[in-house]
Amino acid sequence: MNVKIPEMMDRPEVLLRGNFACAGCGLSIAYKTAISALNRPIVVIPACCSSVIQSLHPNVTYNVPTLNIAFAAHASAASGIARAKKMRGEDTTTVVWSGDGGTFDIGIATWSGAAERNENIIHFCYDNNFYSNTGAQRSGATPRGAVTTTTPGGKKEKRKSITRIMAAHDIPYIATASIGYPRDLYTKVKKASLIEGYRFILIDAPCPTGWNSDPAITPELGELAVKTGYFPLFEIEDGKLTFTKRGGRYRDPENRVPIEEYLNKQKRFKAMTPELLSVVKEDIQHEWDQLAKLE
Ligand SMILES: Cc1ncc(C[n+]2csc(CCOP(=O)(O)OP(=O)(O)O)c2C)c(N)n1
Numbered sequence: 612m613n614v615k616i617p618e619m620m621d622r623p624e625v626l627l628r629g630n631f632a633c634a635g636c637g638l639s640i641a642y643k644t645a646i647s648a649l650n651r652p653i654v655v656i657p658a659c660c661s662s663v664i665q666s667l668h669p670n671v672t673y674n675v676p677t678l679n680i681a682f683a684a685h686a687s688a689a690s691g692i693a694r695a696k697k698m699r700g701e702d703t704t705t706v707v708w709s710g711d712g713g714t715f716d717i718g719i720a721t722w723s724g725a726a727e728r729n730e731n732i733i734h735f736c737y738d739n740n741f742y743s744n745t746g747a748q749r750s751g752a753t754p755r756g757a758v759t760t761t762t763p764g765g766k767k768e769k770r771k772s773i774t775r776i777m778a779a780h781d782i783p784y785i786a787t788a789s790i791g792y793p794r795d796l797y798t799k800v801k802k803a804s805l806i807e808g809y810r811f812i813l814i815d816a817p818c819p820t821g822w823n824s825d826p827a828i829t830p831e832l833g834e835l836a837v838k839t840g841y842f843p844l845f846e847i848e849d850g851k852l853t854f855t856k857r858g859g860r861y862r863d864p865e866n867r868v869p870i871e872e873y874l875n876k877q878k879r880f881k882a883m884t885p886e887l888l889s890v891v892k893e894d895i896q897h898e899w900d901q902l903a904k905l906e
Pocket residue numbers: 658659660661682683709710711712713714717739741742743744745750
């Protein structure tokens with residue numbers, strides 16, 4: 612699956628052929644688009660699908676310096692790298708590349724400390740809504756109603772708002788982006804790379820294997836998540852939120868594609884009842900209302 616961004620064509624490939632990603636993997640599209648927008652990236656990756664798809668030494672498919680590390684250490688290790696590079700006067704970009712399990716749940720202490728210290732790191736969370744690498748367990752990012760191996764009847768709880776938790780740290784830049792809108796993703800990464808301090812970008816990255824969706828429609832699912840209002844696109848700069856032009860029109864429920872069009876394309880929502888569906892619709896509106904308070 613190729614993303615047609617002319618600037619990317621001039622950059623070396625960051626994810627090489629022969630990697631272990633499943634067909635239609637959203638995270639690999641997110642990785643290629645985001646990492647190739649950066650100047651001399653050094654990428655810190657906790658346990659997740661991203662540490663698996665790079666394949667095995669000596670045939671590593673990441674074409675940038677990469678440190679694989681424990682969940683509880685990603686942002687602390689990145690803090691040390693960023694500081695050491697600064698002391699040596701080296702112009703590099705230190706990155707945490709983590710799944711939603713590593714960001715919403717297991718790695719939250721390490722990034723919260725680094726964000727409080729305003730370390731000079733870009734933290735990407737590719738959000739596939741669950742722990743895919745270990746066989747599809749629920750995470751704090753799993754939406755209500757989704758079937759995972761630990762929620763066989765559909766998750767009962769609401770998905771956490773990681774961007775609002777991150778915003779409470781008063782870091783200089785936060786954005787949401789989607790592999791369904793690669794140009795927007797690329798532009799936001801470029802913009803983040805020009806800002807100093809802790810920056811966070813949440814990327815919606817469908818996982819056809821765990822979502823039980825057609826691998827051919829991964830980008831379409833990314834677009835639908837935005838068009839249904841399920842995944843709002845915005846930036847928060849120095850505490851002030853701006854909805855992204857492309858996705859901002861979906862703040863008005865009248866403009867949204869019905870959420871059923873998104874859910875019905877993924878068998879993980881097969882346990883959704885009409886009662887739960889109306890709660891899911893309320894969840895979506897609740898998040899927009901909370902975000903709007905940060906405008
Ligand atoms: C402290 C700790 N707990 C659990 C695990 C097992 N584990 C490895 S990867 C993973 C799932 C990671 O999920 P996520 O961060 O969402 O990334 P994804 O697998 O979806 O790419 C888990 C639970 C671990 N390695 N370390």
